[in-house]
Amino acid sequence: MNASPRAPELNPDFAWLNTDRPLTFARELRGHVVLLDFWTYCCINCMHVLPDLAYLEEKYAAEPFVVIGVHSAKFANEGARQTIRAAINRYEIRHPVVVDQEMALWGEYTVRSWPTLVLVGADRRVIGAVAGEGNRDALDQAVAKALAEAKAAGIAAPGPLRFEREQSVRAASGLAFPGKVLADPENGRLFIADTNHNRIVVATIPDATGRSKLVRTIGAGSVGHADGPADRATFHHPQGLARMNESLLVADTENHMIRAIDTETWDVTTVAGTGEQSHDRAGGKRGTAQGLNSPWDLAVEGSTCYIAMAGPHQIWRLDLPVGLCRAWVGTGRENIVDGPVESAALAQPSGLALDGNHLYVADSEVSAVRRVDLAAEKIETLIGRGLFDFGDVDGEAKRARLQHPLGVAVDGGRVLVADTYNHKIKELDAEARTIRTLLGDGKPGSDRGGAAAFFEPGGLHAADGVLYVADTNNHRVVRVMLDGLAWTEVTVEGLEAPAPRDTGATVPGAIVAEAALLRANAATAWKVSVALPAGAHVSEEAPTSVRVSRAGEVLLQQTQLGATWPLAFALPAQPHGSADLHVQVSFAYCHEGQGVCVPASPSWTIPVRFDDRGPEEATLTAAVA
Numbered sequence: 001m002n003a004s005p006r007a008p009e010l011n012p013d014f015a016w017l018n019t020d021r022p023l024t025f026a027r028e029l030r031g032h033v034v035l036l037d038f039w040t041y042c043c044i045n046c047m048h049v050l051p052d053l054a055y056l057e058e059k060y061a062a063e064p065f066v067v068i069g070v071h072s073a074k075f076a077n078e079g080a081r082q083t084i085r086a087a088i089n090r091y092e093i094r095h096p097v098v099v100d101q102e103m104a105l106w107g108e109y110t111v112r113s114w115p116t117l118v119l120v121g122a123d124r125r126v127i128g129a130v131a132g133e134g135n136r137d138a139l140d141q142a143v144a145k146a147l148a149e150a151k152a153a154g155i156a157a158p159g160p161l162r163f164e165r166e167q168s169v170r171a172a173s174g175l176a177f178p179g180k181v182l183a184d185p186e187n188g189r190l191f192i193a194d195t196n197h198n199r200i201v202v203a204t205i206p207d208a209t210g211r212s213k214l215v216r217t218i219g220a221g222s223v224g225h226a227d228g229p230a231d232r233a234t235f236h237h238p239q240g241l242a243r244m245n246e247s248l249l250v251a252d253t254e255n256h257m258i259r260a261i262d263t264e265t266w267d268v269t270t271v272a273g274t275g276e277q278s279h280d281r282a283g284g285k286r287g288t289a290q291g292l293n294s295p296w297d298l299a300v301e302g303s304t305c306y307i308a309m310a311g312p313h314q315i316w317r318l319d320l321p322v323g324l325c326r327a328w329v330g331t332g333r334e335n336i337v338d339g340p341v342e343s344a345a346l347a348q349p350s351g352l353a354l355d356g357n358h359l360y361v362a363d364s365e366v367s368a369v370r371r372v373d374l375a376a377e378k379i380e381t382l383i384g385r386g387l388f389d390f391g392d393v394d395g396e397a398k399r400a401r402l403q404h405p406l407g408v409a410v411d412g413g414r415v416l417v418a419d420t421y422n423h424k425i426k427e428l429d430a431e432a433r434t435i436r437t438l439l440g441d442g443k444p445g446s447d448r449g450g451a452a453a454f455f456e457p458g459g460l461h462a463a464d465g466v467l468y469v470a471d472t473n474n475h476r477v478v479r480v481m482l483d484g485l486a487w488t489e490v491t492v493e494g495l496e497a498p499a500p501r502d503t504g505a506t507v508p509g510a511i512v513a514e515a516a517l518l519r520a521n522a523a524t525a526w527k528v529s530v531a532l533p534a535g536a537h538v539s540e541e542a543p544t545s546v547r548v549s550r551a552g553e554v555l556l557q558q559t560q561l562g563a564t565w566p567l568a569f570a571l572p573a574q575p576h577g578s579a580d581l582h583v584q585v586s587f588a589y590c591h592e593g594q595g596v597c598v599p600a601s602p603s604w605t606i607p608v609r610f611d612d613r614g615p616e617e618a619t620l621t622a623a624v625a
Contacts, residue, residue: 004125007034007118008108010068010098015081016595018088019096020164023068025124031157032064033146035139036118038100038111040074041087042365042404042421044294044310044348045133046115048277050091052136056143057094063147064122064157069097072106074114075390075404077421082444082541083456085597086473089168090177090196096163096595119143122150122157134279167500168196169599171475172547172557172584174495175201178470180297180407180459181477182241182248187263189215190468190490191241191248192477193459198223198235200250200261203492210479211554214494218261218268221498225255225275233268235259239459240297240352242305244320249305251295258295258307258318272318272325281312283326290325292316297407297459299352299359301374306359308349315341315349315361315372329372329379336366336386341377346370347387351418351459355410358430362408362417367391367401369408369417369428382430392422392442397433402426407470411462411482418457418469425457425469425480438485446474446543446561452487454478455543455561474543476559491547491557510582513606516618520576520610524618528567528585530602531623535592538565542588542597550579563587566619578609583620600624 010029012022023029037053039046053067069088073079078087081099088097100106109118109129117135119127119142127146130138150156168176176196183190185205190212192201199219206212216230224234238259240251248261249271257273270288278291285291293311300306305318306328314330329341330349337345349370351362359372361379368384383397391401407418415428417435424440445453457478459470467480468490477490518524528546532538544563548556548571558569567585583604590597602622 004121004127007120007124007126008105011101011104014101015099017081017085017097017099018093018166018595020591020594020596022098023066023096023161023163025120028161029066031122031150031155032066032161033122033143033150034120035065035067035143036070036109036120037067038070038072038106038109038114038116038118040072040078040114041084041091042075042078043114047091048133048294048311049115049117050093052133052139054094055136056139059140060143060147062160064150064160065143065147066161067095069093069095070100070105071097072100072103072111072114074388075421077403083473085166085541086456089166090473092196094165119146121146122155123153164594164596166596167599169475169542169545169586169588170497170500170601171543171559172545172586173476173489173559174492174497175475175477176497177472177475178459178477179237179239179472180241180461181468181470182243182461183463183466183468184243185464189263190477192470193238193241193250195237195239197221197498198237200235200238200241200248201492201495203495206479206490210488210490212490212492214492216266217495218266225252225257225270227269228267230261230266230268240295240308242298242300244300244303244305249298249300251298251307253294253296256292256294256311258292258298258305271320271323277311279312281314281327281332283316285325287323287325292325296350297352299354301354306352306354308352308361310348310350310364313346313348315346315352315359334365334387336363336368336381336384338380339378341372341379344379351405351407353408353410353415355413355415360408360410360415362405364404364406364420367403367405369402369405369415371430382428382433383435390421392419392424394426394436395434397428397435400435406458407460409460409462409467411465411467414462414482416460416462416467418460420456420458423454423456425454425460425467439480439487444473444561446471446559452478452480452485453561474559474561475545489557489559491554493554494552510603510605511622513604513620515607515609517609517611517614518574518618519614519616520612521573522616523573524571524616526569526571526618526620528583529565529619529621530585530600531621532589533591533624536589537592538563539588539590539597544585544587546586547584549582555581574610576610576612578607581606581608589624
């Protein structure tokens with residue numbers, strides 16, 4: 001072991017996230033076996049490694065063993081602390097992450113690809129490195145051996161390292177990182193993949209103000225792949241949605257399965273996938289005998305379901321009711337190659353939309369929009385050039401640039417694109433080969449003085465001139481009128497976030513405020529002030545949300561990214577009379593000098609009388625322990 005090179009130090013001056021302090025080999029990591037995961041959060045292979053890391057962390061939880069993520073960004077958007085922090089919460093990562101500024105650690109450790117895992121012994125010597133996914137057993141054996149050698153040599157730390165971790169904000173919208181959305185105006189339904197709550201939300205189609213009512217949720221909320229009734233079935237971070245006859249098909253992404261929900265009984269069954277990740281790039285088996293690999297989105301034509309199979313960089317076809325499932329577009333090589341479907345190449349396709357004889361594809365890792373001619377079985381690139389060609393450029397398609405688009409939709413011949421890492425919605429004219437920005441200004445946001453803004457929108461669906469946007473990192477769905485671009489946040493009345501699980505956290509009870517008198521038939525201005533612990537400040541990097549309701553009816557729901565405090569909002573005019581208002585605010589606060597932010601969700605119950613003589617403003621205060 002001593003002949004191995006000494007591990008380069010981890011820079012304490014870099015941004016450290018998901019830990020209350022930087023970790024260095026010279027101090028905190030002395031005597032620990034350390035597994036460094038060089039990753040970038042766009043990468044599907046990096047996502048596939050995370051369950052292996054979680055397995056090792058749990059198995060060696062009582063040992064001097066530490067996993068540290070080294071985030072070495074591919075895309076420009078991925079280099080920001082704000083977006084990395086959101087990804088840590090979205091992927092539910094439990095280990096510290098250091099932001100590898102200008103890929104300095106990448107160079108010092110001579111890393112060549114994502115993901116790369118480097119194992120460092122308790123003596124700070126590099127034991128070895130492995131690239132790619134599928135190395136759980138080899139890593140397990142190497143960690144066990146390194147720990148045994150450290151103990152035999154008497155250099156092992158006495159126990160595991162302790163540090164604080166982050167928790168995600170429990171948004172007032174009731175959603176957590178929604179991935180995809182599907183509108184079904186014919187049946188009056190809106191379906192939302194409530195991805196991090198491991199469930200599907202079924203609501204009524206929102207009205208012009210964005211108001212909707214909860215029909216029901218599908219899924220118990222815990223991770224699993226159980227079939228059965230809606231309240232007992234389980235999912236694992238579902239994404240894509242598509243209607244097929246009386247069923248709602250679901251891309252159950254991290255279960256590597258396609259599920260079907262009966263829209264009459266709401267029962268859940270599995271139609272394809274074994275529940276385990278497969279590396280099969282051909283397919284040809286039926287139903288649950290055929291393994292899948294990170295299905296991300298779905299599109300249905302007749303009895304054929306097209307699957308954006310992000311894991312092997314292909315598009316597959318599932319023919320129902322026979323259940324035959326096979327690869328269709330792409331060899332499995334990650335690249336951008338046009339031509340016949342059997343020789344083409346894609347790169348992590350993540351969004352699909354059908355329009356007549358064409359299947360549009362958001363091909364994320366090459367920052368491209370592709371189009372498959374279903375009759376000719378050929379694919380062409382409309383926008384995009386290569387794995388490292390990206391940007392934010394509108395205009396003529398051959399010069400235009402996107403940045404990791406995850407969603408695409410079609411309505412009346414219009415092709416809409418979720419330009420995810422540019423935080424924009426764009427419109428592509430597929431015939432004129434031009435693209436333009438419809439909404440968003442290129443920076444994470446929620447509302448720019450009345451103009452819509454987004455935070456990594458991941459899913460789109462258009463129907464009847466209305467575009468629905470899964471605004472993933474803002475934990476919300478946005479409704480946009482394509483004629484005029486008027487927009488509103490969707491409020492699903494009756495939808496609540498599940499109670500926190502396995503975190504030790506509790507949802508505090510509401511503060512009963514003193515009775516208040518407010519002006520009737522006039523909008524009222526509210527301000528919320530929260531006293532935080534000494535040395536803490538409200539995070540500008542996480543969304544703040546507020547919801548006001550009376551007797552179960554939501555009067556206001558609003559998400560603000562980068563909100564200023566005291567938090568201000570305007571409550572719509574209320575009629576004469578008395579009511580108990582319930583106000584819920586969700587945000588995160590951070591301690592100075594630490595990389596951990598803490599969620600907070602204060603709420604108030606206020607008896608209010610609305611009268612012509614009442615004031616037009618109100619103030620709420622709370623203290624966070």
